Amino acid sequence: MPSWIAEYPLLAALLALVGLGAPFGALLGFAAVRFRTEGNPIADEINAILPQTQCGQCGFPGCRPYAEAIAGGEAINKCPPGGESTIQALADLLDVEAPPLDEEHGEEKVKAVAYIREDECIGCTKCIQACPVDAILGAAKQMHTVIASECTGCDLCVEPCPVDCIDMIPQPESLQTWHWQMPAQRSNNLEIIATDATPAERAA
Amino acid sequence: MRRVHDFHGGIHPAENKHQSLQQPIRNAGIPPQLILPLSQHIGAPARPVVAVGEQVLKGQLIAEPGGHVSVPLHAPTSGMVSAIEDRPIPHPSGFPAPCIVIDCDQEDRWAPLQGVANYRDCEATELLELIRAGGIAGMGGAGFPTAVKLAGKPGRAVKTLIINGTECEPYITADDSLMRERATDIVEGIAILQHILQPQEVLLGLEDNKPEAIAALRAATAGSTIEVVTFPTKYPSGGEKQLIEILTGQQVPSGGLPGDIGIVCQNVGTAVAVRDAICHGRPLLSRITTVTGDAVEAPQNFEVLLGTPMQYLLELAGLHPERCKRLVMGGPMMGFTVTTVQAPIVKTTNCILAPTAAELPPPPPAQPCIRCGLCAEACPASLLPQQLFWFAQGKEFEKLEQHKLFDCIECGACSWVCPSHIPLVQYYRASKADILEQRREHAKSEQARQRFEARQVRLAQEEEEREAKRAARKAAAEKRAELAAQGDAEDPIQAAIERAKAKKAAQQDGQPVAASVSPEAALRQKLAKAEQRLAQSVASGEDAKIVSALEASVERLKGKLAEAESAATESGAT
Numbered sequence: 001m002p003s004w005i006a007e008y009p010l011l012a013a014l015l016a017l018v019g020l021g022a023p024f025g026a027l028l029g030f031a032a033v034r035f036r037t038e039g040n041p042i043a044d045e046i047n048a049i050l051p052q053t054q055c056g057q058c059g060f061p062g063c064r065p066y067a068e069a070i071a072g073g074e075a076i077n078k079c080p081p082g083g084e085s086t087i088q089a090l091a092d093l094l095d096v097e098a099p100p101l102d103e104e105h106g107e108e109k110v111k112a113v114a115y116i117r118e119d120e121c122i123g124c125t126k127c128i129q130a131c132p133v134d135a136i137l138g139a140a141k142q143m144h145t146v147i148a149s150e151c152t153g154c155d156l157c158v159e160p161c162p163v164d165c166i167d168m169i170p171q172p173e174s175l176q177t178w179h180w181q182m183p184a185q186r187s188n189n190l191e192i193i194a195t196d197a198t199p200a201e202r203a204a
Numbered sequence: 205m206r207r208v209h210d211f212h213g214g215i216h217p218a219e220n221k222h223q224s225l226q227q228p229i230r231n232a233g234i235p236p237q238l239i240l241p242l243s244q245h246i247g248a249p250a251r252p253v254v255a256v257g258e259q260v261l262k263g264q265l266i267a268e269p270g271g272h273v274s275v276p277l278h279a280p281t282s283g284m285v286s287a288i289e290d291r292p293i294p295h296p297s298g299f300p301a302p303c304i305v306i307d308c309d310q311e312d313r314w315a316p317l318q319g320v321a322n323y324r325d326c327e328a329t330e331l332l333e334l335i336r337a338g339g340i341a342g343m344g345g346a347g348f349p350t351a352v353k354l355a356g357k358p359g360r361a362v363k364t365l366i367i368n369g370t371e372c373e374p375y376i377t378a379d380d381s382l383m384r385e386r387a388t389d390i391v392e393g394i395a396i397l398q399h400i401l402q403p404q405e406v407l408l409g410l411e412d413n414k415p416e417a418i419a420a421l422r423a424a425t426a427g428s429t430i431e432v433v434t435f436p437t438k439y440p441s442g443g444e445k446q447l448i449e450i451l452t453g454q455q456v457p458s459g460g461l462p463g464d465i466g467i468v469c470q471n472v473g474t475a476v477a478v479r480d481a482i483c484h485g486r487p488l489l490s491r492i493t494t495v496t497g498d499a500v501e502a503p504q505n506f507e508v509l510l511g512t513p514m515q516y517l518l519e520l521a522g523l524h525p526e527r528c529k530r531l532v533m534g535g536p537m538m539g540f541t542v543t544t545v546q547a548p549i550v551k552t553t554n555c556i557l558a559p560t561a562a563e564l565p566p567p568p569p570a571q572p573c574i575r576c577g578l579c580a581e582a583c584p585a586s587l588l589p590q591q592l593f594w595f596a597q598g599k600e601f602e603k604l605e606q607h608k609l610f611d612c613i614e615c616g617a618c619s620w621v622c623p624s625h626i627p628l629v630q631y632y633r634a635s636k637a638d639i640l641e642q643r644r645e646h647a648k649s650e651q652a653r654q655r656f657e658a659r660q661v662r663l664a665q666e667e668e669e670r671e672a673k674r675a676a677r678k679a680a681a682e683k684r685a686e687l688a689a690q691g692d693a694e695d696p697i698q699a700a701i702e703r704a705k706a707k708k709a710a711q712q713d714g715q716p717v718a719a720s721v722s723p724e725a726a727l728r729q730k731l732a733k734a735e736q737r738l739a740q741s742v743a744s745g746e747d748a749k750i751v752s753a754l755e756a757s758v759e760r761l762k763g764k765l766a767e768a769e770s771a772a773t774e775s776g777a778t
Binding site: 047048050051052053054062063085088132133134135150152173174175178179180181182183 | 295296297299300301570596599627630631633634635636637638640641642645646648649650651652653655656658659
């Protein structure tokens with residue numbers, strides 16, 4: 001053992017730590033460059049939760065930009081088509097409180113599908129250009145029609161139509177979409193012990 | 205004697221089966237009208253191949269399968285197709301669905317049928333095609349297309365064929381009476397299934413509360429390789445996975461199918477339908493349905509044509525409408541309330557229960573869960589119902605799936621034992637539906653995302669192409685300008701001037717380049733226009749000044765025209 005180690009223990013410790021730190025630091029630095037993550041994984045996950053209507057009601061030009069904005073700290077309650085369930089899922093993912101939907105950006109509506117009143121359509125193609133998912137079919141001066149199965153109900157085609165021939169038709173419940181409902185949540189007290197009911201329940 | 209196994213949980217509700225077993229199976233006859241829903245099975249609805257007003261014969265194909273997992277539909281009796289429209293069907297939602305309506309002519313004329321003389325000479329695929337063409341869907345209750353189930357996954361051998369004779373749900377005796385009275389038909393059907401699947405063993409399982417059926421089946425299977433296995437009565441031993449565990453001791457893996465462990469299950473009713481389809485070429489036209497409950501005078505089993513309105517059948521059994529508060533299709537455990545008696549009997553209707561209010565009282569109000577754990581003890585799928593209930597209330601779908609919600613067979617044993625009367629199964633059904641809907645929506649949004657991104661790419665590409673064209677044009681112009689500056693080539697502006705000069709010179713030579721119209725004709729047109737304009741302004745009462753100006757211009761044009769005409773005649777004369 002060289003004698004200077006015993007003489008300058010502080011220097012020896014410093015050298016030892018620097019000697020360890022430098023190669024490990026270099027290794028980490030190399031790994032960060034070599035195994036760099038492509039894109040933003042958080043934004044990807046957020047984007048997977050958003051309803052992909054591409055309606056822009058959140059104030060961003062599509063779902064992907066909003067997902068990136070959320071990853072950058074934007075509020076999670078600006079998506080009316082997603083509604084409460086999307087906010088809840090985002091809150092779970094990001095581990096934050098789930099705020100109520102921001103009314104400024106619109107309210108949660110029943111899912112609708114665009115419908116073109118075809119005898120009124122003048123074939124201006126403006127709605128085709130507005131549709132973010134290419135769900136409208138047609139050509140200049142030819143009647144247009146909506147591919148209902150691809151329509152996300154984003155409303156973006158309604159505004160540009162010069163003759164107002166596009167209706168947003170809410171999808172009614174049918175045999176295919178029907179499903180069992182949760183049992184009605186009633187006050188457990190009301191029917192068993194009437195006096196335990198809250199004043200509001202008693203009034204009802 | 206084969207060793208039988210037990211499955212976890214299970215309950216012993218009052219059987220109430222004796223009421224409907226007092227009389228033999230009765231033929232319900234032909235009602236005035238049959239209503240045949242296009243979707244009586246799991247899978248794609250059938251597609252009608254008849255038109256309204258068409259005469260159909262008994263057994264004639266009226267709707268073809270709408271896909272691979274689908275079955276055709278046949279006319280249960282002869283008559284006229286009077287409508288193809290939405291009618292009420294037996295479904296918990298109460299929504300109507302497309303049906304073919306046949307006005308029966310009561311003559312019951314058969315279409316020509318062709319059975320297979322000896323099915324042993326046929327290939328399995330051939331027989332499966334016949335089963336599919338016979339419109340057979342599982343008769344036990346789920347209605348899965350039998351041919352699809354029998355075909356299974358290619359390359360997977362079937363070790364055990366299990367014939368399900370268990371009828372564990374209270375009140376229902378349709379399979380019991382079938383086994384008592386038509387044991388030989390069942391055995392013939394099983395032999396065909398055996399020929400198709402080539403299993404190593406065939407087990408026919410039923411509970412020990414059906415001694416007559418056991419005796420009949422033992423007699424019918426004597427000398428065959430079919431083994432009749434009986435076991436103690438317990439609900440829900442008729443469930444496919446439960447029956448497999450009872451008979452073989454094996455459990456179907458979570459999320460798997462019996463085929464994964466080399467087992468195929470078929471109901472006794474399905475076996476009879478297969479026999480009819482193969483041996484006689486007779487498609488599935490009728491089934492055995494139990495009509496029971498205290499609100500009917502004579503509870504019994506009927507052989508009933510598919511599409512028969514429930515009302516017709518209930519009247520045959522002597523329904524007292526004032527006693528019957530609700531009508532249930534299926535049993536009291538897993539059945540659902542039918543919203544209208546106009547709904548027809550379908551391929552999966554094994555029972556119509558018309559209970560009195562005292563017999564099947566409305567459930568008492570639910571109270572809070574006290575975590576007693578009785579539901580977990582009763583669950584035949586070894587799930588944790590109270591935990592599932594908790595997550596279902598909180599809509600924690602991920603945890604529900606982790607706790608194997610989709611292994612729940614919705615048998616209702618947990619609700620039945622719950623001392624707090626919590627409608628647990630309702631929570632599970634709703635949660636399952638919610639999860640499936642979420643998956644569907646997720647798939648849809650994924651598709652929307654792909655389309656959106658494809659569109660973005662396309663737009664960017666178009667923009668790029670435009671940009672490239674613009675750049676190319678710019679480059680070409682610059683190159684030309686450069687060349688001109690060098691004086692190597694002619695100046696483009698100078699060239700254009702030269703071209704214009706040449707053109708003018710040609711015109712002056714008396715060779716008008718584009719004068720296809722003679723000057724007189726042009727003037728005449730102008731005059732006609734001016735006159736029209738004048739007439740218009742006079743008619744609409746415009747300012748006098750304008751009118752006079754227009755008149756003047758008309759006069760001027762007339763003068764010019766006269767001049768031009770005279771010039772033309774002169775030039776023509778010379």
